[in-house]
Amino acid sequence: MTATVVVGAQWGDEGKGRVTDLFARRADYVVRYQGGNNAGHTIVVGDERFALSLVPSGVMYPGVVPVIASGVVIDPQVLLSEIEMLRSRGVDPSRLRVSGNAHLIMPYHRKLDMVMERYLGKNRIGTTKRGIGPAYTDKYARTGIRVQDLFDTDIFRDKLEAVLAEKNKILTRVYNQLPMRSEGIVEEYRRFADSLLPLVEDTSQLIWEAVQAGRTVLFEGAQGTLLDIDHGTYPFVTSSNPTAGGAAIGSGVGPKVIDRVVGVAKAYISRVGSGPFPTELFDQVGDRMVDVGREFGTVTGRRRRCGWLDLVALRYARRVNSLTELFITKLDVLSGFDTIRVATGYNSSGETYTEFPRQQRVLYNCLPVYTDLPGWHDDITGARKFGDLPPQARRYIEFIEDHVGIPVNWVSVGPERAQVVARYR
Ligand code: GDP
Ligand code: IMO
Numbered sequence: 001m002t003a004t005v006v007v008g009a010q011w012g013d014e015g016k017g018r019v020t021d022l023f024a025r026r027a028d029y030v031v032r033y034q035g036g037n038n039a040g041h042t043i044v045v046g047d048e049r050f051a052l053s054l055v056p057s058g059v060m061y062p063g064v065v066p067v068i069a070s071g072v073v074i075d076p077q078v079l080l081s082e083i084e085m086l087r088s089r090g091v092d093p094s095r096l097r098v099s100g101n102a103h104l105i106m107p108y109h110r111k112l113d114m115v116m117e118r119y120l121g122k123n124r125i126g127t128t129k130r131g132i133g134p135a136y137t138d139k140y141a142r143t144g145i146r147v148q149d150l151f152d153t154d155i156f157r158d159k160l161e162a163v164l165a166e167k168n169k170i171l172t173r174v175y176n177q178l179p180m181r182s183e184g185i186v187e188e189y190r191r192f193a194d195s196l197l198p199l200v201e202d203t204s205q206l207i208w209e210a211v212q213a214g215r216t217v218l219f220e221g222a223q224g225t226l227l228d229i230d231h232g233t234y235p236f237v238t239s240s241n242p243t244a245g246g247a248a249i250g251s252g253v254g255p256k257v258i259d260r261v262v263g264v265a266k267a268y269i270s271r272v273g274s275g276p277f278p279t280e281l282f283d284q285v286g287d288r289m290v291d292v293g294r295e296f297g298t299v300t301g302r303r304r305r306c307g308w309l310d311l312v313a314l315r316y317a318r319r320v321n322s323l324t325e326l327f328i329t330k331l332d333v334l335s336g337f338d339t340i341r342v343a344t345g346y347n348s349s350g351e352t353y354t355e356f357p358r359q360q361r362v363l364y365n366c367l368p369v370y371t372d373l374p375g376w377h378d379d380i381t382g383a384r385k386f387g388d389l390p391p392q393a394r395r396y397i398e399f400i401e402d403h404v405g406i407p408v409n410w411v412s413v414g415p416e417r418a419q420v421v422a423r424y425r
């Protein structure tokens, strides 16, 4: 491996954190390229469970340089408390490097995220309310404030006052909120600046030099393909590009640097927040996935919506990310079902779709076309080789490979580091 992207192939929470943690053992750099603290990446090491939202999952290994690149939006308060949390639990975060071009999440972004969702009522997106959408909006409106602005108080104050003049009109006149004052924000962010200054670097240059020197670089995606602002189920998406192309843009390297793109998908599928979901289950099967899979959000604690694996969506993820291989997680959660269903198409208005529909309307009213496969009742959490899995579980994995057209190189059977079946190596 030299440069590999780990990308969520569904609606997020596929297990990207645990996959990155597994691969990071052999990596030199682990780079977050988009998103912010809407992400919640869980890593289980023995009895310890770490939930990371901004610091790349590679931080757990002393030989890895974790990098937060320019495509990420950073809430400095959250970043600093995550660094502190790691330190207090015996993990050394001092190698962390942060791009000066990354945009800052400001207090008015969090406020706007909250009130905009409230105003949308039943049409709400179900955001994580961390200010992600409003921060990216300002970035593209060219009114954002970047990490590097923290280090010149005059520039910071000028930019803040210019943007607050507009935000306060929106907050007070549109959303009936109190205005925000610049002094308090300047003070608060000046304190953050002191702590962040030693971490800031030209991360594009850093990654370039690493690639030139033949070092191993892992790009850790957040969210997932179907939450991508361009390729996801818009508007029920996040405000960045989690897809593999985002790794190049968000970290300042060209696409030719990337040689492998590993799609991470659960053996079933989940979604948090609103939006279409063809294979969603509303019965005790879905409840069981939630219970056994502990499907509650890492960031917001919300119950995740669950359903059978959707191969139409997974083939789509293969295409829009140029996936080279798959990592299937949480296969253990499917143990105990007599039958396992997999969607291989959608039916809508007399038409059958085997490719992801161009018209999103179809996703709302379609019925999945299911193939039923035999389940297994064995406990598979101790499996370490493909041959350790019962024949039905192997057949399930092979069915996925046949339909998506790329190899499933890893299958995980539990949240811990060792609970992985690595094939072909
Ligand atoms: P991410 O956002 O993609 O990193 O995924 P999350 O960490 O939000 O959610 C995945 C959850 O599944 C975490 O609680 C993991 O510890 C857990 N997990 C990951 N892989 C497995 C697995 O193979 N089996 C089980 N039972 N849990 C897993
Ligand atoms: P990880 O990296 C699952 C969802 C939110 C909401 C939509 C927009 O842990 O897989 P936002 O706050 O980003 O504006 O919310 O996107 N969402 C996620 N769902 N996993 C995530 O991250 C998510 N990050 C955002 O629930 O539906």
Ligand code: MG
Binding pocket: 012, 013, 014, 039, 040, 041, 042, 298
């Ligand atoms: Mg998550």
